[in-house]
Amino acid sequence: MTKALNRNYYNDEKLSKDELLFFKKALEEKREKIEKNVKLTSNNVENGDKCHLKDEADQASNLIDTHTTNAIIKEQTKSLNQINRCLNKIATGRYGICNMCEETIDIERLKVKIFAEYCISCREIIEQQ
Numbered sequence: 001m002t003k004a005l006n007r008n009y010y011n012d013e014k015l016s017k018d019e020l021l022f023f024k025k026a027l028e029e030k031r032e033k034i035e036k037n038v039k040l041t042s043n044n045v046e047n048g049d050k051c052h053l054k055d056e057a058d059q060a061s062n063l064i065d066t067h068t069t070n071a072i073i074k075e076q077t078k079s080l081n082q083i084n085r086c087l088n089k090i091a092t093g094r095y096g097i098c099n100m101c102e103e104t105i106d107i108e109r110l111k112v113k114i115f116a117e118y119c120i121s122c123r124e125i126i127e128q129q
């Protein structure tokens with residue numbers, strides 16, 4: 001009896017299967033979009049490199065474009081890593097659990113910040129440091 005009660009309590013604390021599925025789907029959609037974007041951006045860079053540039057001004061602007069593009073790709077790769085880490089956590093049942101205090105992260109917080117790895121209290125402590 002006590003065991004059954006504890007188990008229910010435990011389940012209530014953690015994200016439900018449906019909730020996890022919701023986040024899994026959202027993460028996979030995000031990943032798909034970013035992967036498409038990265039492909040498009042990389043293609044643009046390759047095409048840009050193949051162009052014969054007329055003068056120095058063109059070269060300079062192309063350089064800036066490549067620089068910006070690289071920054072975008074870097075940012076997107078970072079997001080992809082975060083998504084993969086979250087998906088991995090969902091698979092292992094660790095998603096939605098604070099990295100620091102092991103408490104369940106509020107679902108409303110996860111909906112806003114899907115990559116959240118810390119609960120609000122721990123996040124505040126980290127930001128103060």
Ligand SMILES: [Zn+2]
Pocket residue numbers: 098099100101102103118119120121122123
């Ligand atoms: Zn915490």
